[in-house]
Amino acid sequence: MSFSLAGILTRWAAETPDAPALTLDAQTLSWRVLQERSQSVAGALAAEGVGFGDRVAFLDKNGVTYFEVLFGAAMLGAVDVAVNWRLAPPEMAFIINDSGASVLVVHSDFLPQLDAFADALTTVKRIVLVGTPDGTHLPYEQWLSAATPVTEPVRVSENDIALQLYTSGTTGLPKGTMLDNGNFSGLLEMAGQLEMGKDAVN
16 A cells, blocks of 8 residues: 555554654643544544545644644545745635645634634635634534544555645745645655664764
8 A cells, every 4th residue: 555644644653652753742632632633623524525636724723633633634645735824814714725625724813814714715615713712613622522533544656646735936926836636745755764864873
């Protein structure tokens, strides 16, 4: 089977289920828990009609939830679109619309930005809110708890897109840069070679 983001999760959850996968401040998720939560994200996305090749937008600072959504989307062969939280609301809306994302996961810290661009969204059918509930958008934990987990990732090839990142747009509007599974495979292989080289020097 070719390399995939979902494959990383599946492998390490099987080999080291209780080892730490992510740590942020006082919060630590084991590989088992990260897999379980990502599988619930996959089920929640599937219930929204997200499938292979579809885009899922994420607006928040870097954190544990990002990786749950990243791996959850990967379970379906869907593509994660991380929206830079430093952008202005019109730029955020442009990226989300340009990607064609049907689901937007956003942290409550960015409700002012969301309120500023929500009316401009053309493709989003569901907004899921991480953090403090606002009484309007579906809370993230409620979204997960209602889902039927997806336990088997779809098969993907190295040429299938895994992540869509947007340029800074210094000479115009941001442009989507697509990274496939093969790109990630090459990056990890290169990182491994660099680590081996470091060990040889030390």
